[in-house]
Amino acid sequence: MQLIVGQKASQTKKFSKEEVLNFSKLTSDDNPIHFDEQYASKTRFKKTIVQGPMVVSLIGGILGSTLPGPGTIYISQETKFLKPLFIEETVTAWVEIIKIRDDKPIITLKNWIEKEDGEVVLEGQSVILFLENL
Template sequence: MYKQRTFSELKIGMKESMTKKITKELIGKFAEITDDYNPVHVDEEYAKDTMFGKNIAHGMLSAGLISAVLGTKLPGPGNLYMSQELKFRAPVFIDDVITAWAEIIELNEEKHRVKLATWCENQDGKIVIEGTGMVYFDK
């Protein structure tokens, strides 16, 4: 399920991803965990009158997939998330299939910090989130 690496194994340009289908049930669970019951996410009647015309997933639900990539694949277990910049580019709808990506763009060996380009794209290849993250990796 996860990839264990050491800092010395990390290289600029390394890239990993994971894919997940965003279901109505996942959106409901995310709302329950976070107490974010914004009706644009959970109320079909309300969402019909929004600019999207239907429910959209919480942006942080998709962003959470980036965290999963960092924690399980690149750099993997043992890192501490220090920061994340996100730009939400497009909505995620029920039944969209989202792929979260992370690519190493900078390594600071002295401080054991890894900077990564991060993004999520839907099943059509459209970028829905993009940004950069920084982790501390002491393995």
């Protein structure tokens, strides 16, 4: 695949209560803001929220599967969480190539995740090594 600056890919997802609970178990995240509706109702968010690392995982999914795809190895990830993502909200994660090094197979990508109304909940940047000749 020919990679070029400006190339984009996306993935749309809705996180279920069951997925959030399973992620809490998998990561030993006991924060009740993610799974206890009564607890969450007393917080500034008023509802349960999806774990930040779970939301960011959508970016990794795109990088490893779509753009650039298999052979992608993370070098770094910078992420800013701007808004909470509530359980059962649909979001679309985006990556866009913003730099391709000439001397090494290293690619920098802009990342963002937005709700259906266009509100951005997360933004950041990934740097990856792309082993395209596997």
